[in-house]
Amino acid sequence: MQRKAPHINRFSQLIRSFRVVRLLLWTLWVIYRERRRVVRARARGNYEVQPNTDVLIDVLIAFRQTAIKLGVLMIKLGQFMSTRADLLPERALAVLTSLQDEVPPESFDHVVSVIESEYKKPVDELFSKIEKNCTAAASLGQVHKAVLSKTGETVAVKVQRPNIDQLVTMDLNSLRFVIWVITKFVDTSFIDLQGFYREFRRTVYEEIDFVTEAANAKRFKEMFKDDHTVYIPNIYEDYITRRVLVIEWIDGIKLNDYAALDAAKINRLEVAKRTVNAYFYQFFETGFFHADPHPGNIFVKADSSPDEPVVAFLDFGMVGTITKVMKRSLRDIFFGFITRDAHLMVGALARLGFIGDGANQVAIEKAIALILEQYHGVTLGQMRELEMDDITQDIVNLLYGQPFRIPAQFAFTGRAVGTLLGVSTGLAPNFNFIEVATPYARSFMGLDANSARETIQEVLTQLLENGKVLLSLPRSVESLITRIDSGQMEVKLANLPQTRGRRGRNGNGGGVAVAAASGGRVSLLLMFLASMGGGVYLTNIHLEGPGWFCLGLAGLAALGTLFKR
Numbered sequence: 001m002q003r004k005a006p007h008i009n010r011f012s013q014l015i016r017s018f019r020v021v022r023l024l025l026w027t028l029w030v031i032y033r034e035r036r037r038v039v040r041a042r043a044r045g046n047y048e049v050q051p052n053t054d055v056l057i058d059v060l061i062a063f064r065q066t067a068i069k070l071g072v073l074m075i076k077l078g079q080f081m082s083t084r085a086d087l088l089p090e091r092a093l094a095v096l097t098s099l100q101d102e103v104p105p106e107s108f109d110h111v112v113s114v115i116e117s118e119y120k121k122p123v124d125e126l127f128s129k130i131e132k133n134c135t136a137a138a139s140l141g142q143v144h145k146a147v148l149s150k151t152g153e154t155v156a157v158k159v160q161r162p163n164i165d166q167l168v169t170m171d172l173n174s175l176r177f178v179i180w181v182i183t184k185f186v187d188t189s190f191i192d193l194q195g196f197y198r199e200f201r202r203t204v205y206e207e208i209d210f211v212t213e214a215a216n217a218k219r220f221k222e223m224f225k226d227d228h229t230v231y232i233p234n235i236y237e238d239y240i241t242r243r244v245l246v247i248e249w250i251d252g253i254k255l256n257d258y259a260a261l262d263a264a265k266i267n268r269l270e271v272a273k274r275t276v277n278a279y280f281y282q283f284f285e286t287g288f289f290h291a292d293p294h295p296g297n298i299f300v301k302a303d304s305s306p307d308e309p310v311v312a313f314l315d316f317g318m319v320g321t322i323t324k325v326m327k328r329s330l331r332d333i334f335f336g337f338i339t340r341d342a343h344l345m346v347g348a349l350a351r352l353g354f355i356g357d358g359a360n361q362v363a364i365e366k367a368i369a370l371i372l373e374q375y376h377g378v379t380l381g382q383m384r385e386l387e388m389d390d391i392t393q394d395i396v397n398l399l400y401g402q403p404f405r406i407p408a409q410f411a412f413t414g415r416a417v418g419t420l421l422g423v424s425t426g427l428a429p430n431f432n433f434i435e436v437a438t439p440y441a442r443s444f445m446g447l448d449a450n451s452a453r454e455t456i457q458e459v460l461t462q463l464l465e466n467g468k469v470l471l472s473l474p475r476s477v478e479s480l481i482t483r484i485d486s487g488q489m490e491v492k493l494a495n496l497p498q499t500r501g502r503r504g505r506n507g508n509g510g511g512v513a514v515a516a517a518s519g520g521r522v523s524l525l526l527m528f529l530a531s532m533g534g535g536v537y538l539t540n541i542h543l544e545g546p547g548w549f550c551l552g553l554a555g556l557a558a559l560g561t562l563f564k565r
Helices: 010-043 053-070 073-081 090-101 108-119 164-185 193-207 210-223 258-263 268-286 324-338 342-352 361-375 380-385 388-400 408-427 433-444 449-485 510-540 544-564
Strands: 127-130 141-148 154-160 244-248 252-254 288-290 298-301 311-313 319-321
Touching: 010 053, 010 164, 010 361, 053 073, 053 090, 073 090, 073 164, 073 193, 108 154, 108 244, 164 193, 210 244, 210 268, 210 288, 252 258, 258 268, 258 408, 268 288, 268 311, 268 408, 268 433, 288 408, 319 408, 324 342, 324 433, 342 361, 408 433
Parallel strands: none
Antiparallel strands: 127 141, 141 154, 154 244, 252 298, 288 319, 298 311
C-alpha cells in the first residue's frame, strides 16, 4: 500500500509562518542596519568605519540554530546568504557555512512515502535493497544507497524532503513579506533585497526540480565525454521524476579525506590539478559550471590509478552559467584593470548587474580606484607570492562597503572559486592556483592565438567607434564655440563671482576665446595620447594588427595637431 506524506495543517502553517517572519525580520534588519551605517560613512569619505561583526555573528548564530529546527528553506537561505559578500563581512559569512554539514536527515518512513508516491509502486518492487540510513543529507533532499530490482545495479536514490512544495511556498511568502516591510519603511537603495529575493526564489525552484538536475547531469556527461580525468555518473532515464532521481553509485574517496587518499597512495597534487582544471574548463570554455563544489560532491574514484586519479562530480542541482554578454563585460573588467580605468570597470559591473539603479557610481569608482592602486602593476610572479585570503578580504571589503549586489550566478562562481582554493591547497599546499588558471584566463580574455581573430575584431570595432568620436570632436568643439560667439548659445558659469574685467569683441569673455583657439588642439592631443598608449599596450601583448592601427591613429592625430598650428 502506497504511503503519502501528511499534509501540513492550517494551524501548523500559521505557527511556522510566525516563526519564520520573526526570524527573518530581525536577521535582515540587523544586516540592513549595519550595511547602511558602513555605506553612509564611506560615502562621506570615512573608510575606517567597519561593521559591528560581533553583533552580526550573534544574530546569525541565532538564525542558524532556528534554521536547523525549521529545516528546508531556512537552511537553504542560510547557505545562500553564506555566498553573499555584498550582504555580510567575511567573519559573519563563516557562521553560515557550517549549515551544509548540520542538516538532519528525514525519517526513512518519509523517504519511502515520497518514492512510492512518485513511482506508484511499493518500494520493494523498485529496489531489492535500500539502506535506511542516508549517505548524505542536504537542505532540500537526501541520498540513500540502493540496488535496482530490474538490473541488480547499485545506485544512489536522491529523494526530496516531504511537503517540499508546500514548505517552499510558505517560506518564500514569508520572506517576501519581510522584505516588503523593510523596503516600505526604510531606504534600501544601497541593498537590493528585492533582487536578493528574486535570485533566491529562482535558484530554489530550479533545485527542487529533479528533472532539471537530470538534464544538467546529462549536459556535464557530454561536456566531459572525451576527458579521461573526469567522470560524471550516469542518470537512469526510467527513474527520473520531479521529486526522485536515481543515479549511478560512485565508490570513492572524498577530496578532503586526506588520510584515505594517502592510504591509497593517491597523488594529491595531481588530484588538485585535475579538479581545478575541470572547473576552469567549465568557467572559461563552456560557460556552464557545477556551482556546489564542496568536498561531499567531489570524489576520487576508488578504481583510479594512484598516479592517474579520476575525479568524479556528484549533485548537479545547483549550476551556473556565463553567457557571451557576460564574457564581454568580464573582458571589460579585465582591460579596465590593466589600464587602471575604474570608470570602464564600473560600467561593466553595472551591465553585469552588480550595481543597481540609483547607486552612487562616483563612490564605487573611488573604491575600485583604491583597489587598482594597490594591485596595479603586480606581476604574475608577485601575484603568486600574495596571500589569496588577503586579496579576497580586500574584495569582500570593497563589496560590503559599497552599494554592490552580487547576481546569483556570480555568487555561485565566487563560492566555487573560494571552495576550490581551500580544497586545492588542502590537497597539496604547494599547488599553484594562479599558474593553472593563467592559460584559461588568457584564452577567455582573447589573449592567445586561438581567440586572436575574435579579439581583433572586437578591438577594431571599438577603436573605429572611438576613432569616429575623437575625429569629430575638434569639429564639434569649434561648432559649439562658433554658436557661442555668434550669440546662438549663452554660457552661464554657476557658483562663480561675476567679473567686470576686460571683455573681448561681441561682449564675450577672453576665456571662451582661448577655448576656441585651443579646443581642437587639446582634443587631438588627447586622441594622440590614447591611441599611442593603446598601440604600445596591444603590440606588447602580441596583437600587432590592432596595435599598429592604434599607432597609425596616433600618427594622424599628431599630423592634425601640427596643421592646427
